[in-house]
Amino acid sequence: MKENIKSILMHAVLVLAVAGVVVVLPRLADAANSSTSASVTNAAPVASSPVLNGGSDITLTSNTTKSILTTITITDNNGCEDISSVAGKLFRTTVTDGAGAADNNRTHYTSTCVANNDCTAGGSDLTKTFNCTFVMTWYADATDAGSANASTNWTFTATPSDASVSGTNASAVQEVNTLTSMSLETTSIAYGTLALGGDTGATNQNITIANHGNENLDVSLTGYGSSSGDNKSMSCTIGKVEINKLQYNSSSFTYGTSGVGLSNVTTELDLDVAQGSDSTVRPSKPVYFGFGLPSTGVGGSCTGTVVITAVSDPNTD
């Protein structure tokens, strides 16, 4: 009995001793430490080294979009991991409201830039690079020499942000080259049967010219019967038709009145097909044609070629 009690008491003392160590010891340690705290001022990120289209002028592609690549370096003195995003803008420099203008395929584009995997977290690495891609349409305003906006250019600007503030942006400029482009959208056209000495009268056939570039367009015309410069409009089974027997104009006409005779010499027609402003619509205008046969000297089937060339018309003159 006494042995049991002694054993119980010894166990109890042991438990109490362990509990005491567990409870008291941390309090002694606390008595030797004091807590401190501080906050770090946020530093706004700074952009530098902008590169637009690799440092080259931008050349667009007929009737389609083109991806334009840009790069930017962002520095944040709190560490590169503090950089949260970069907003990229690409705009014609003189557009109203500049970088803050609304997006418009002719004058202004916005891109969310994508970070490269070059930031080492930990605080000593302060920089991170970003790529921004802008998908430009074929009718974005040209700014090169000879264009309507030759006095300006296009600006790429990138503005970085961290979780708290937007930082300092950086910009680069390049030209957008003029793109002179058109399509001839036609259907099969039948003049019917013409008698020798007859003509198409007030009935015209037309070819529609659609603008696939980034400036206004005129066209120039020439043609030949069988070979360039032969001064013919048609070469027939029997004989040939003079080149001026094929007439054209920018509006409908009666043959022999206001139609312009085709010529060996390329001749400009003031058509003024407008630059596009909507990716679903291709501005277009028709060119009207009429034809007449000589009274003698031709027979059978006839063939010929008309050459329609797009002409730059930046000032719509």
Added chain:
Amino acid sequence: MKPLVHALVFLIVLSTVNAIGISPPRIIAEGMNRGTQIEKLVFLSGVNSRDEVTIAVEGEVASWVSVDRELRFTVPDATPEIPLVFRIAVPQDKPNGKYTGTARLTSASRTPLTGQQTSVSVVAGVTLSFDVEVTGEQVKAYKITSVTLPPTSEQAPITLIITIDNTGNVAVKPSLVKLMIADKFKQSLLSSANLTATNAVAGHTKGNITLVVPQHLKPEEYWARVEVYDGTTVKFSQESVLEITTTQPAQTTPQQPVQILLKQVVVPPTVRTNDVIKLSASLENPARPVSAKFLAEIYKGERLVKVVESPVEQINTGHANLTAYFTPTEDGAYTVKAYVLYESVKTPLKESSFVVGGIKKTPPVEKKSWWSKLLILLVLITAGYVAFHWWRKTHRRRIW
């Protein structure tokens, strides 16, 4: 009664749109001295595959103009853009003055109209205009398009690359370049140097001035400010990050002219029809990063079959590879003429070749491995044994 003539029945019976575009449509060359030349890169786009393109140059400068392609060629399949390099070489005997000319580029379908006894083809074209000013005077005109400081390692010199677009007719270089380096917090100026260029950029060209500066900075990021002077005027200034690394960055001798080198084009020597062929371009970039793409013209005999290209990619300093793909549909011997496009520059052509032969064989029927057969056999034996014993058990006569 006058005889009738079946004339001009149809104007262009085509199932596809006839289209063409050019950018830029003008080459303006001012201040050209006699005996000098200028090159410009233009792009033809929007033309239909397999149409025939014809280039005809007219005007006062017709004999001065050449192009790096045949004057009549067929557009290969799936080619959104065709690069053309036009060169204008001013003769030695031309008086001062302004001279003009045009190149008319036309696109026509090669498919003849069928079923029509009488027809008129309509050909679409675009015009590239030339405006050349010949002068005996020296014209100095240039702009600095970029200043680059590639990363460098500790103990290695800093390389400063100034890209100049020289639109004048005399060689140009900056009169002075100042380089100032501060710590990454811009709190203290660590070093500064006044530099003088030894090489210049020739007239009517785009090129680089490379400057080398010794340094003893520790591996770290720094801020570098560069000021480029023309006389006493600051023509260009920029602040950018300069990185000093601990390892040697991939960079060739800084004294070399900066340009992309297309070292080789690798294609498999023999392939089968309908195989997808990988064309690999091996590039070397001795200086600053540039955006570039690789193009390969694929010929079968004399006929241009297709132009394939890689996506535009950022080519950093050092070695790089670009890849394009092609699938031949006919047997025969093919030639590849490849180049790289970057910053309005087209590298010299690199040629390679391959042979396409035979229809792609269907793969042989895969034979089952021996161990799978053994496993099946064992399963069958086991199943048979179990079935036999079950049958015996169920059909054994009872003795009691």
